[in-house]
Amino acid sequence: MIGADAMVKCLEEEGVQAVFGYPGVAICPFYNSVLNSSLESILVRTEQNAAHAASGLARVSGKVGVCAVTSGPGATNLITGIATAFADSIPLVCISGQVNSELLGSDVFQEADITGAVESFVKYSYLVKNPEDIPRVFKEAFYIANTGRKGPVLIDVPIDVQNAQISKFKYPTDVNLRTYKPTVKGHAVQIAKVVTALNKAKRPIICAGGGVLLSDAEKELREFSNRYGIPVVSTMMGIGAMPTKNPLYFGMVGNNGKPYANRAMNESDLLIMIGARVADRAVSQPDLITNNKTLVHIDVDPAEIGKNVGPHIPIVGDAKHIFFDFVKYEIDADYSDWIETLNGYKKAMEPKRNPNPDYVDPAAFITMLSEKMEDDGIYVADVGQNQIWSCGYHIVKDGQFLTSGGMGTMGYSIPAAMGAKYAKKDKQVIAVCGDGSFQMSMMEFATMKQHGIKAKVIVLKNSYLGMVREYQHYTYEDNYSVVDLSGSPDLEHLAKAYNMPFIRVHNMDQAEEAIDKFLASDECMLMECLIDPMDLVK
Amino acid sequence: MQKKVFQLLVDNTPGVLSRISGLFSRRGYNIESITAGVTADPKFTRITIVTSGNDEILDQIEKQVGKLVDIRDIKELKPGESVYRELCLIKVKASPTERQGVIAIADVFRAKIIDVCTESLIVELTGNQEKIEAFINLLEGYEILELARTGIAGLGRGIENVTYL
Numbered sequence: 001m002i003g004a005d006a007m008v009k010c011l012e013e014e015g016v017q018a019v020f021g022y023p024g025v026a027i028c029p030f031y032n033s034v035l036n037s038s039l040e041s042i043l044v045r046t047e048q049n050a051a052h053a054a055s056g057l058a059r060v061s062g063k064v065g066v067c068a069v070t071s072g073p074g075a076t077n078l079i080t081g082i083a084t085a086f087a088d089s090i091p092l093v094c095i096s097g098q099v100n101s102e103l104l105g106s107d108v109f110q111e112a113d114i115t116g117a118v119e120s121f122v123k124y125s126y127l128v129k130n131p132e133d134i135p136r137v138f139k140e141a142f143y144i145a146n147t148g149r150k151g152p153v154l155i156d157v158p159i160d161v162q163n164a165q166i167s168k169f170k171y172p173t174d175v176n177l178r179t180y181k182p183t184v185k186g187h188a189v190q191i192a193k194v195v196t197a198l199n200k201a202k203r204p205i206i207c208a209g210g211g212v213l214l215s216d217a218e219k220e221l222r223e224f225s226n227r228y229g230i231p232v233v234s235t236m237m238g239i240g241a242m243p244t245k246n247p248l249y250f251g252m253v254g255n256n257g258k259p260y261a262n263r264a265m266n267e268s269d270l271l272i273m274i275g276a277r278v279a280d281r282a283v284s285q286p287d288l289i290t291n292n293k294t295l296v297h298i299d300v301d302p303a304e305i306g307k308n309v310g311p312h313i314p315i316v317g318d319a320k321h322i323f324f325d326f327v328k329y330e331i332d333a334d335y336s337d338w339i340e341t342l343n344g345y346k347k348a349m350e351p352k353r354n355p356n357p358d359y360v361d362p363a364a365f366i367t368m369l370s371e372k373m374e375d376d377g378i379y380v381a382d383v384g385q386n387q388i389w390s391c392g393y394h395i396v397k398d399g400q401f402l403t404s405g406g407m408g409t410m411g412y413s414i415p416a417a418m419g420a421k422y423a424k425k426d427k428q429v430i431a432v433c434g435d436g437s438f439q440m441s442m443m444e445f446a447t448m449k450q451h452g453i454k455a456k457v458i459v460l461k462n463s464y465l466g467m468v469r470e471y472q473h474y475t476y477e478d479n480y481s482v483v484d485l486s487g488s489p490d491l492e493h494l495a496k497a498y499n500m501p502f503i504r505v506h507n508m509d510q511a512e513e514a515i516d517k518f519l520a521s522d523e524c525m526l527m528e529c530l531i532d533p534m535d536l537v538k
Numbered sequence: 539m540q541k542k543v544f545q546l547l548v549d550n551t552p553g554v555l556s557r558i559s560g561l562f563s564r565r566g567y568n569i570e571s572i573t574a575g576v577t578a579d580p581k582f583t584r585i586t587i588v589t590s591g592n593d594e595i596l597d598q599i600e601k602q603v604g605k606l607v608d609i610r611d612i613k614e615l616k617p618g619e620s621v622y623r624e625l626c627l628i629k630v631k632a633s634p635t636e637r638q639g640v641i642a643i644a645d646v647f648r649a650k651i652i653d654v655c656t657e658s659l660i661v662e663l664t665g666n667q668e669k670i671e672a673f674i675n676l677l678e679g680y681e682i683l684e685l686a687r688t689g690i691a692g693l694g695r696g697i698e699n700v701t702y703l
Binding site for chain 1 (some may be wrong): 548549552553556557560564594597598601602604605607608609610
């Protein structure tokens with residue numbers, strides 16, 4: 001058995017079904033070994049999308065997403081995808097081929113110091129120099145990626161290590177990492193303090209972040225909120241933790257969120273932040289969430305607690321465990337007046353739009369689409385105006401909402417939807433992007449056609465980089481610079497070139513019929529909605 | 539701004555020092571000095587970092603460094619409860635007539651003369667940072683040609699809170 005066989009065997013041992021990637025000489029021994037395995041290799045059209053696809057798979061399956069690329073440009077192309085996963089704490093194992101270990105450091109063809117390059121946005125990285133280390137390294141990598149605060153791990157394997165004979169293969173059953181022991185269980189004293197605070201509070205609120213989804217604690221959150229009647233808001237990464245129409249849910253916070261969600265958070269007297277970073281876009285004025293209130297900050301990563309704001313009650317632990325501990329206590333409090341106040345805010349402060357009837361109104365369209373989607377459908381939003389409209393108007397029932405929140409990586413939606421659809425073939429998976437983000441990853445239609453992955457794509461077309469145009473509208477008095485997307489391809493022809501069905505929607509009168517047709521199709525399909533180029537999210 | 543000395547026990551893996559120094563540079567933390575050396579068990583390295591910042595920064599440094607996968611333990615070496623030592627080598631320009639003067643200062647500080655040439659000598663001094671600063675100040679009358687300091691290494695006093703090796 002050679003190192004490459006061992007790498008493949010490790011992936012099989014971890015229950016990996018698919019590897020998203022792109023071969024090159026330095027990873028060829030691995031891709032040769034893959035042929036004699038149960039693994040399916042998905043050939044993406046550019047490496048960045050391998051990481052995004054693995055991220056989509058990870059987010060809908062709870063498993064670690066895996067991608068494999070070659071050395072040099074293959075590895076460096078992967079970097080944006082790794083950084084995107086790191087920013088949103090998505091578990092990935094990224095395998096890169098590397099030049100012969102004896103030539104490392106001599107700038108040979110397709111050599112890049114990838115472990116050095118990704119240092120600041122991986123949870124950990126390995127450069128494997130001894131083929132006998134492969135089983136241990138893979139075992140550790142999967143463990144590190146998917147425990148504690150999840151994240152990407154990179155394994156760089158020189159070609160001679162992949163080709164070297166190994167004496168015997170034994171996949172470790174346990175991980176023995178002396179230095180890595182994440183805290184998952186919250187401190188009992190701190191938990192009791194929160195319960196006491198809840199008993200005293202008149203206006204408590206929970207702000208759920210992406211950590212709630214990553215720890216698979218949606219059910220526990222809903223149960224906790226419902227049992228004691230505690231209202232919930234969410235960050236962008238926390239969308240889907242509560243169903244949008246749950247009477248206790250009051251929308252997304254942040255400068256692109258619902259005004260009533262921010263007001264609810266700011267006026268509360270007890271704010272329980274869970275699995276959220278208190279990031280700048282979610283909480284633009286950290287002092288507002290500590291003024292006149294008790295702030296509880298719960299996160300599995302101790303470094304997040306106190307980084308942006310000092311909480312009164314810090315708890316380090318995993319959301320699922322913490323909720324499990326919370327519901328053991330009885331809380332004797334009635335917050336129904338507070339809920340009534342919040343419902344009043346919601347009614348009075350829902351943003352009003354004046355859509356142009358000559359175009360598709362993205363807000364109404366997204367709501368109509370999500371109401372018609374299956375309950376457990378998966379909606380993948382890209383980055384830009386489309387993302388803000390999706391956050392504001394998509395209705396999550398029992399499905400999932402995926403987007404690139406921390407890094408804001410354009411082009412995320414199509415490959416992520418592809419990975420999600422691969423993992424959940426029986427679910428509806430729809431990517432919604434703008435015409436800018438679409439052109440960053442439209443090459444993945446070929447991947448989907450090749451591998452029979454039937455995710456669907458909706459393009460909200462305004463022929464502008466809309467989010468930047470909007471910024472230039474407000475900040476530079478409509479002096480538009482480098483935001484005009486004319487020259488873009490005719491999507492009807494593009495769909496034809498990929499042999500895909502296509503629908504174009506010009507206005508809201510056509511929307512319902514188009515959506516019905518789009519959702520009924522069992523093909524990988526493209527829909528284009530013409531939206532007002534001058535439309536604004538604010 | 540206050541100064542803090544952290545002691546780290548880390549797995550002796552390739553690149554561990556670069557992971558730590560990279561963390562300091564990308565998050566904008568200060569490093570005044572960093573020393574590293576293998577412990578009694580060659581699997582581990584002990585690192586002493588002198589850093590400075592306000593309370594929030596110092597708290598973040600401790601948490602962010604502690605979060606790195608290779609770090610087994612991080613703790614503050616508090617001034618009253620720890621000993622710090624630094625090694626300093628100083629090459630002083632000294633003609634045969636000036637030599638005795640330098641040797642006299644070195645004697646007061648229990649520094650050692652470890653090399654003598656016709657026009658210079660090298661003095662070795664071990665001590666805490668204040669002692670080294672004072673010694674360098676006293677040598678001001680002479681010309682210091684080269685100076686090398688190791689940065690401090692430290693250990694907590696007593697047998698409580700011993701993080702092995």
